[in-house]
Amino acid sequence: MEKEKKMKYSKIIKELDSNPPPMPQHSRNCIESLGGTDIKLVMHKIILESKPHNRLSMTIKKIKNKYLFSDHDEETNLIKDMEVRQVKLVDPCLKVTKVNLTSWLIGATQAFSSNNQWHKFVAANADTDTLKTMAVFQIWSFNWVPRESQKAELGFALIEVGDVPQLLSQAMRVEGETN
Template sequence: MKKFTELGLEPPPEMPEAFKICIQDMGGTEIKLVIQKFIRVTDLDPQQNRMSMPLKQVRCEFLNEVEKEKLSRRQVIQVVFVEPRVIVSELNLNKWDVGKTSSSYVLNGPWHKNTVKNNEDSLKPTTVVQIWLFRVGTNLKLGFALVKVRDGEQD
């Protein structure tokens, strides 16, 4: 959190207008920021094939009771996904427990094949991104938008 403050990213910037329009065009509602994080090498690794959202960094509760129950039974939830280039696709949402003390929500499925490949010029280790939640349709299907906030720092 201190690092975001040093970068001038606390409070987090608003969602860019292009994403708002895309989500509104899909009939999206209930837009809220889930997490602001640094991209890690593991988020880009084809072997890992996932974007993690550590529960300790998640800013708000965003699942309903049915969704929580599905994830607790290790079921996958298919979600709408808006990539940094404002391309709409689908991914899977899972919950992974790492040991007894750490858990993460995970976006996976065609994560590396589609999202990382489509956005490889902008998604680098230490890039700051936000993941926003929205809901679509009469069944309020989960959707997420991945917004690039800032390029990664060069060391």
């Protein structure tokens, strides 16, 4: 059963990766109002039950823009030079918060993760019903320059694109039309 679920999740992500929906204009406007530039799609992510983990993780294998976290051209430098840094996170309701982003290994895979704040972030969005289990999101990155600094900093936005049952239903419908 677990293998079947992973295949379904993989199918949804693969479909979204091959034809990603554009960022909604209201989300783009919010990021630009923060001074955000260089907006790029990072990845698609399914929100799974993560009670023991308390993190939003982005594995390097699934990140579309591998050099997003560093000015270096080599992936090894990107991984080696990553340290904990505070980043802006724009939630699906366009509220802005700050979270700590760090790099670490999950098994043998390098990942970037917002540690120890994910449950708090989800709780702050509980009344919106957007960050629920099985919701499917795009994670977008952007650069912004704080007023007190001249150095560009990293930010992220979570954009909901649907939920697993809805997107599976759409994928099955499309698959049925092509067969």
